[in-house]
Amino acid sequence: MDKFEAYKLLHSQSPIEVGDTVRILRRFEIGEMGCPIGFSNGAMEKFIGLEGKVVRNDYDVFSVIAEGHDSPWNWPFFCLELIEKAKKEEEDPQCVKDAAEMLRFSLEMTFEELTQEVANLKKRALAEEVTFNDFLFSKAMILARLVDNLPFSDNTCPFCLQNTNENGIRKCAACNYGKEKKICTDNNSSFRKILDKQHDLSEAIRSDYPINTEEDDD
Numbered sequence: 002m003d004k005f006e007a008y009k010l011l012h013s014q015s016p017i018e019v020g021d022t023v024r025i026l027r028r029f030e031i032g033e034m035g036c037p038i039g040f041s042n043g044a045m046e047k048f049i050g051l052e053g054k055v056v057r058n059d060y061d062v063f064s065v066i067a068e069g070h071d072s073p074w075n076w077p078f079f080c081l082e083l084i085e086k087a088k089k090e091e092e093d094p095q096c097v098k099d100a101a102e103m104l105r106f107s108l109e110m111t112f113e114e115l116t117q118e119v120a121n122l123k124k125r126a127l128a129e130e131v132t133f134n135d136f137l138f139s140k141a142m143i144l145a146r147l148v149d150n151l152p153f154s155d156n157t158c159p160f161c162l163q164n165t166n167e168n169g170i171r172k173c174a175a176c177n178y179g180k181e182k183k184i185c186t187d188n189n190s191s192f193r194k195i196l197d198k199q200h201d202l203s204e205a206i207r208s209d210y211p212i213n214t215e216e217d218d219d
Contacts, residue, residue: 015078025050038077090175148202
């Protein structure tokens with residue numbers, strides 16, 4: 002294991018999470034202990050010694066908004082001291098009820114539309130208007146749409162519902178799911194990985210399932 006891999010492992014084992022209060026301890030050098038970022042002398046020196054709130058955990062660094070400042074700056078775990086853990090919000094049972102209702106509605110709408118498409122395909126098949134590959138192509142499009150419409154939207158998530166205010170502004174930094182799995186908008190979050198796999202599966206069904214009937218150019 003080289004120092005960069007060791008750094009990633011140590012970062013993943015840090016007790017610091019999004020929402021925690023930390024103290025910024027010192028400057029650092031790019032590559033120090035495998036750190037992937039560098040220290041900006043002119044801009045970051047003023048934050049040393051200040052406390053701040055962790056707002057993101059992405060790309061193996063913590064983004065911290067220091068007290069008295071508005072913008073986050075990235076710091077490696079070894080430059081931060083944990084001062085106070087973020088308080089876990091109590092779960093609102095109504096958010097679960099609302100998410101369950103939206104999940105039911107979304108699935109019902111999707112299955113209603115796709116069931117009609119299957120019925121139309123069956124009608125064509127009974128009329129002997131469908132070849133083997135016509136059927137596979139139609140089936141692939143239906144399955145791909147099913148994958149595309151899997152209900153991962155924020156209105157089916159109780160965590161999103163609980164952390165969205167009356168103006169529709171979401172407080173992701175306060176999300177208990179985000180603290181555990183990383184905020185959903187982060188590129189390496191669990192949610193982003195699921196969406197990427199959903200997209201890959203949809204594309205694979207569309208492109209690889211039917212037989213390619215296009216003739217090669219002479």
